[in-house]
Amino acid sequence: MLPFISFEWVSDTVHFVFHGALWYALSVLGMGMTYCIVKAAYDTIKGKAGDHH
Amino acid sequence: MDAALIPKGVKRCPLPQFLGALTVVSVVLLWGVYAMLLCWLKGLNQTNMNNAYGFALWIWADLAVIALGGGAFFTGLLRYIIGKDELKNIINFAVLLGFICYSSALLILGIDVGQPLRGWFIFWHANVHSMLTEVAFCLTCYFFVLCIEYVPLVLENRQIDRVPFFHNLSHNMHEIMAVFAATGAFLSFFHQGSLGGVSGVLFARPFGFREHILIWPYTFFLFTWSAAACGPCFTILITKITEAISRKKLVKDNVIRLLAKIAGWMLLTYIFVKTIDTIYWAFVTAPSKGFVLNFFYTDNAFYGYWILFLEIVLCGWVPAFLLVVKKTRENNKLLWIAVFLGALGAMVNRWVMVLQVLAIPVLPFENWALYIPSWQEVATTILPVAYGIILVMISFRYMPIFPQEQELNPIEPPTPEVEPAAAADAEETPADEDPAAPEGDLQPAQA
Numbered sequence: 312m313l314p315f316i317s318f319e320w321v322s323d324t325v326h327f328v329f330h331g332a333l334w335y336a337l338s339v340l341g342m343g344m345t346y347c348i349v350k351a352a353y354d355t356i357k358g359k360a361g362d363h364h
Numbered sequence: 365m366d367a368a369l370i371p372k373g374v375k376r377c378p379l380p381q382f383l384g385a386l387t388v389v390s391v392v393l394l395w396g397v398y399a400m401l402l403c404w405l406k407g408l409n410q411t412n413m414n415n416a417y418g419f420a421l422w423i424w425a426d427l428a429v430i431a432l433g434g435g436a437f438f439t440g441l442l443r444y445i446i447g448k449d450e451l452k453n454i455i456n457f458a459v460l461l462g463f464i465c466y467s468s469a470l471l472i473l474g475i476d477v478g479q480p481l482r483g484w485f486i487f488w489h490a491n492v493h494s495m496l497t498e499v500a501f502c503l504t505c506y507f508f509v510l511c512i513e514y515v516p517l518v519l520e521n522r523q524i525d526r527v528p529f530f531h532n533l534s535h536n537m538h539e540i541m542a543v544f545a546a547t548g549a550f551l552s553f554f555h556q557g558s559l560g561g562v563s564g565v566l567f568a569r570p571f572g573f574r575e576h577i578l579i580w581p582y583t584f585f586l587f588t589w590s591a592a593a594c595g596p597c598f599t600i601l602i603t604k605i606t607e608a609i610s611r612k613k614l615v616k617d618n619v620i621r622l623l624a625k626i627a628g629w630m631l632l633t634y635i636f637v638k639t640i641d642t643i644y645w646a647f648v649t650a651p652s653k654g655f656v657l658n659f660f661y662t663d664n665a666f667y668g669y670w671i672l673f674l675e676i677v678l679c680g681w682v683p684a685f686l687l688v689v690k691k692t693r694e695n696n697k698l699l700w701i702a703v704f705l706g707a708l709g710a711m712v713n714r715w716v717m718v719l720q721v722l723a724i725p726v727l728p729f730e731n732w733a734l735y736i737p738s739w740q741e742v743a744t745t746i747l748p749v750a751y752g753i754i755l756v757m758i759s760f761r762y763m764p765i766f767p768q769e770q771e772l773n774p775i776e777p778p779t780p781e782v783e784p785a786a787a788a789d790a791e792e793t794p795a796d797e798d799p800a801a802p803e804g805d806l807q808p809a810q811a
Contacts, residue, residue, distance in 0.1 A: 325492045325493070326490075326492055328492075329490065329492045329497065329498070329501065330490070332501070333501045333505065336502075336505045336547055336550070336551060337505060337508075339543065339547050340505070340508050340509065340512065340544070340547060343512070343540055343543050343544060344512065346536070346540065347533055347536040347537050347540065348533060350532070350536050351529055351530075351532035351533035351535075351536050352529065354532040354536075355528045355529045355532050359532070360528060360531060360532065360535075
C-alpha cells in the first residue's frame, strides 16, 4: 500500500499498476469528498442553500 | 413519538409496532453476534472448515451478497452514466441494498480471516499475483463509494436536512454523484470479475478451470455479467417484498418494468454465453484434463445433474425469458417468480463455483469431500441478513428512500366530525403531512 515505507519491499511493474490503480481510485474519492465538504462549508458561511438535489 | 423524524407526506406504522418488529429481528442478530464472538475468541475450530474446505459457507455467502449487491453499481451506471433517468426512483433503494450487501461481505470476511486485527496485511503486504488482492482493493474502495452514496440519504432525514451545512453537503454530493458512480462501476467490474477469476485459474481443479482471454479466464467475465444481470433482479425482489410488507406501492410500474427489462436482456445474454461456456468446458476443457462430464455429477450423495439444471435452466433461461417477454414481464406474479429465480441463480452459481469445486476429488485415491457447516457458521451467515433487514427497516422509516412513495400513497386529509366551515379551513391549511404542502422548494424525496 505504501511500498516506499516498508524496508523489505521490492517493487516491480505489477506493484505499480495495482497500487497505482488503488491510489487513483482513493484519490478520486478523496478529492470528490473534499470538494463537497469544502463547498458545503463555503456555501453555509455565505448563507447559500442548494434548492434541489 | 418519532413523528418529527419521519419524512413528510408519508405514513409509517406506530412506533411500538416498529420497535416490536425490530426486537424480533435483533434477537436473530444477537444470535449471530454470539456465534461471531465465539469464532473470534475461540478461533476457527468453531467451524467445520477443514483441509478440503478452506473456502466454505462464508465465502459462498460473501460471493453471493456481492453478486446480489451488484444491483447498486449497475443501476448507478444506468442512471448516472447511460442516462436512464427513470431509474432515479429506485436508485436510492439499490444503493441501500448495495451498502448492506457490501458491508455484510466485509463483516463476513472479518470473521473468516480469524484474526481481523491483521486484516490490513492484505493492503500492506499485497500479493499482486493473487486475484484476491484485486478483490480486496476494489471491495474496500467500492464500499467507500457506497458509503458516499448512502450518506446523502441519511443527510436527507427531515431533521438532519434542517442543518444548513448538512443540507449543502447532501446537495453537493448529489451534484457530483456521477463521478462516484463511475468510480464505483469501474471498481465493481474488476472485483466481481476477479472473484470469478479465482476459480477459473485453478488448473488443478478441472471443474472450476476455464480457458483464458489473456490472463483472464472466462469466469472473470461471467461473474461480472451475472452480477449485472442478477443484482437488479434482487433489487426488484426486495422492493416487491418491502411493498408487500408495508402494503404500499413504492415505485411506479414503468420504473420496475424498465429495470426488469434491462435485467432480462442482461440475463438472457449472460445465460447464452454461460451455456456455451459450460458446453465447451464439458466437451473440450474437462476431457483435455482427463475427465468426463459424468464424473462431476455422479458417485456422491449431493451433487447431481439437478444442480446444473437448476443453475442454467431453471434459474437462468426461465427468468431470462420471463423478463424479456413483455407480456410475462408485466404480469405481477410472473415478475415475482422471475426476479426470485434470477437472484437465486446468482446464489446457485456462486455455490457451484465455490463449494462444488472443492467437493470434487482431484486425485485418484480421493473421495468426494462433502461438508455440512457448523451452527456457528450458519448463525454468522444469517447475521448479515438480520442486519440488512434492520437497516432496511430504519432507512425506510426515517429516510426518503422511495421518491415516488408520497405521490403513489397520498395521505387523505382526516375527516373529523367537525362543522363544514372548520373542515373548509382545514383543507385550505393542510396538515404537516400533506404532500401538497407549499414548501417553497422540493422535498428531499422529490430531488
